[in-house]
Amino acid sequence: MAGKFSDCDLTPIAGGGLLDRRLLLKSGVVFVAAASSPTCFAHAGTGDPQQDANWADPPWLHQTGGPFSGYGTPSKYEKYVVRNIGGNRAPAGDGVSWTPLEYLEGIVTPSGLHFERHHNGVPDIDPKQHRLVIHGRVRQALMFTVENLLRYPMRSQFLFIECGGNSNAGWHEEPIQRPVGSFHGLVSCSEWTGVPLSVLLDEAGVDPSASWVIAEGADANLLNVSLPLSKLMDDAIVALYQNGERLRPENGYPVRLVVPGWEGITNVKWLRRLHVTDQPAMTRNETAKYTELLPSGKARMFTFVMDAKSLITSPSPGQTLKGPNIYEIHGLAWSGRGKIAKVDVSADGGKSWAEALLDGPVMTRCFTRFRMPWKWNGEPAVLKSRATDETGYVQPERDVLIKERGRNGYFHYNAIASWAVDEDGEVRHVYS
């Protein structure tokens, strides 16, 4: 019986073999149908423990295992799951490392795998010496120690942070062939906990004449950016914790500004200063960088919000499907404008689409994992995913994005990504 694909009584609802997402919901009725043919989802064989050589005792059944540990680490068998350090290594400390999205599941990015973007390395900050100052157009300038900040009321929120330059290889003339994390992995998602910035600004007493805040980090780049006061009062967080514990050094220890849904660089790490003022500072990172020339000749600047985007992380480039079978297509969607409303998936290059299951909870400005069952018949296919957020914004096709933004694009690439699956099951990135 093994290997008989036709055993499965599953009717596609869109081209290329996409199945109804309700197959993935926990429902005895539906799954009994799928499960009545055990080849629907591959398994190793019948395996009666008394008869099967594969059931021989492995050594760890007969020897006391390893000790307790103060702080655990991944299995040695998972050593390949690391950030991909790439891009500009000169000058030292200026570059990026990518989150290996192709190996991850769920919506939390482990803190050790959160992407990095540093302009002059990771400062080794002694929290006892670190200060955060709020000054400028305020009633009273304030200086906080980390200990002070830890005494304030806090709030937690699951939020993605995405570099404005993420996915910029999408602007290349030819589709780049890399694992999805090394192409799109300058985005990660954590539970951030800290003090609502509005509390601190209210305490300083913002002057009615103020409209911008210049946020500065304590790295040797003294990275700074200008941010509208209104956004900071609305939902910014002075974060002290990431995924339950204090921030990691490469993610801003001991204090990071988190600006929900806005491009990575606005989420200033090692935050040391908030200068309240009435105009942007026009710093390097909002003029020479993180800005783009449009076809009209005008420059696109202060493009804070990260638009809705989605990616299929499995199957994805570099992976190989092992023959016709039922697969779960899954991936991530997110939007800087709010919640993901739906994700559509296509297996025929965009000719037809079906709505994916969103694996809850669906939270604002947070990763959402989508899932779609797919019956691959072994013929070439092109997989795509398309996110729609709660504002009605729809992730664009690549040609639409390029028409709008021109060929000088580098930042904010959020076009629909296409993965081609060939007859051998090999997956590669295509423009289609």
Added chain:
Amino acid sequence: MAGKFSDCDLTPIAGGGLLDRRLLLKSGVVFVAAASSPTCFAHAGTGDPQQDANWADPPWLHQTGGPFSGYGTPSKYEKYVVRNIGGNRAPAGDGVSWTPLEYLEGIVTPSGLHFERHHNGVPDIDPKQHRLVIHGRVRQALMFTVENLLRYPMRSQFLFIECGGNSNAGWHEEPIQRPVGSFHGLVSCSEWTGVPLSVLLDEAGVDPSASWVIAEGADANLLNVSLPLSKLMDDAIVALYQNGERLRPENGYPVRLVVPGWEGITNVKWLRRLHVTDQPAMTRNETAKYTELLPSGKARMFTFVMDAKSLITSPSPGQTLKGPNIYEIHGLAWSGRGKIAKVDVSADGGKSWAEALLDGPVMTRCFTRFRMPWKWNGEPAVLKSRATDETGYVQPERDVLIKERGRNGYFHYNAIASWAVDEDGEVRHVYS
């Protein structure tokens, strides 16, 4: 002006100085009131950057920082935040390590700090050699490799896991004096991702005569427990990922059974066998252990569900408040029966209560962080928290629990915990 507590125009809503939880909601109006007196929440001082010696440049502003890393680790300044390895160290590999809840925020427990309970150490399992077998009263026995399992449709869920023996020091005659994590920290919360067990059981084809499943782990203890089939079909997960990445060795790598809301031991780590049968196996861990003699002389067994519970993690024993001020009381609540409906907090030893803010998202069988603003006037106080879940179950006072369960209790201690704050701000555990 500094230190003038009376500057704050904040009216308590319950005894001991509890304030309205709405003060913690992001609301300009309310926070302007609190912030109009900057001593409401302690800070270091006025700090004009041009005038303050504390604003002198630290060394990290002037030297390139550290390199990118493949897999990050916490700051060296946070080295004290580790699991407390304790309890029985003989025989080797049998014991526990506690999650340091007093240092954590939000609801995710970092995987490196998830509590441990091992009976014979942490097996070093090669995932290529590991097998999971489902056999017994099924149409066809199945054997899965890890690779097979990774191809199945998955689902993610944020869930706490709590050892049935957590907080057992609560049964002691005298209140134990330890940090909250080393008393109550055999509970942690993660995003677990894996295959719904119902899918695999349906594929094996469970016989109508089956009602129990014996789950067995691949450690050298061959730990096994009996579980009702109905629960496993309802919501159990064969977990492969924890907080986005593959399971950690000490939490069951490569495969763990996750049984939402049920005592820790049922969440069998290193899962290798599910034997479908029609009666429990009456194993050591459900007879000699994880069972209790009641005052009536009857034994309480198969006490799977972890009842609703809450803990104030800050302030908590071992910490010291630095003088009268406004503090945020915060902590964790959870229930094995569903969502937390509310958490009440008392600052006068239970004479009066006020409802805490629940920091969202509130998810079923998951940690919920509660928060409550508190104006401490410097007099002795006794802090308590009391969880109510969506089924209406209310966390009991200690005397009520002991009356019901007697003096032979060891497992499932979930009474309201009381922290006394003395005039010097020192916090200790009391029975009251």
